[in-house]
Amino acid sequence: MSEPRSAPTVLAIVLGRRLAALREAAGFTAAQAAKRLRIAQTTVTRMEKCETSLKYATVKTLLEVYEVNEDEIEEFLSLVDQASTPGWWQTFRDVLPTWFGVHVSLEDAATEIDNYEPAVVPGLFQTPGYVRAVLERAMPRMTPDVLERRVRLRTARQELLTRSNPTPPQIWAVMDETVFRRPAGTSEVMASQIEHLLELTQCPHVTLQVCPFSAGLHSGAFGPFTIFRFDIPELPDVVCTDSLSRASYGEDKEETALARSALEEIGGRALSKEDTKSFLWGIRKELYS
Secondary structure, eight states: OOOOOOOOOHHHHHHHHHHHHHHHHTTOOHHHHHHHHTSOHHHHHHHHTTSSOOOHHHHHHHHHHTTOOHHHHHHHHHHHHHHTSOOGGGGGTTTOOHHHHHHHHHHHHOSEEEEEESSSOOGGGOOHHHHHHHHHHHOTTOOHHHHHHHHHHHHHHGGGGTOOSSOOOEEEEEEETHHHHSOSSOHHHHHHHHHHHHHHTTOTTEEEEEEOGGGOSOTTTTOOEEEEEOSOTTOOOEEEEEOSSOEEEEOOHHHHHHHHHHHHHHHHHSOOHHHHHHHHHHHHHHHTO
8 A cells, every 4th residue: 555645745746836827827738838848738737736756857848848048947856856855744644534634734834824614623722632532522531642643743833833933823713612611531631621721722823712602603604714815925824624534625706704793793802811811710710610
C-alpha cells in the first residue's frame, strides 16, 4: 500500500493558484499546456488545484512554455522547494485524515480564525482530558494507541496559540451554552477545561463568547463552522464546515460572507467577553458544589 499523502501546505496551495494564473495570462488552456509537455491534462489541473505535489521539472517546463522570465522562474522554483517541505502535521499522517489535514494546514497559516461551536469546546482550546472524553464518545472503537496519537495531534495544533514567529492568529470563538450543559467526561475534566478557558480569556489575541439558551434559535444553530483569513493576496477567506467524518471548504465570496454574517449575528446575541467570564466562573462553581 502507498503511504497516505499529507495535506498540502498553504504555500503549495498558493503556488498552484499562481501556476494557473500564469497559464491563463499566457493564453493557454490546461489541455493546450498539457499537449505542449506531452502529459495528461489532469496532471496540469491537479497541480494547479494542489491535488498532487508540484513536480520541479514539470513546473519549470510549464513556466518556460508560459514564457515567464528567468528571474521569476528561479524565484518560483525556489518556492516549490520550500512548499515540498512537509508541514509539522505530516508526522501524524497515520491518524490524520487528508480532509482534516487541510484544516490543520489552513489553521497553521491563518492570521485570523473565527469559529462557532454548538456542541463542544473548539479543538484549539481543548485540554488533553477533554480531548480524550470527546474522542472516546465520537470514535468508541479507537484503540488506546490511536487515541493517544490523536490527543497529541490536537495538543500540537495548540502550539500556534503561544508561538512568537509568526505571531499567533487572532481568534474569535463563540460557543453555545450546550457545550457546558452537556459535559464531556467527569466533573473534574470539565472543571479543568473551564479553568483553561478562563486562562485563555487573558490572551490578547483570543476572544471567547458563550451564546446562552436565552438567545433563542439563531443562524448558526445547525452546525459548527470556521472561517480562516490570510494575509496572502492569492488566498481568499475560506469557510470550513465539518462533521464526524468529513469537511467541506469553500471560498466563494457569497458563502464566506454568509458565514461571517451568521457569526456576527451569533456574536451579537452572545454574552459579552466579561459576561462570558462570569458565566464560566458560575459553571466552574457548579461543578464543585
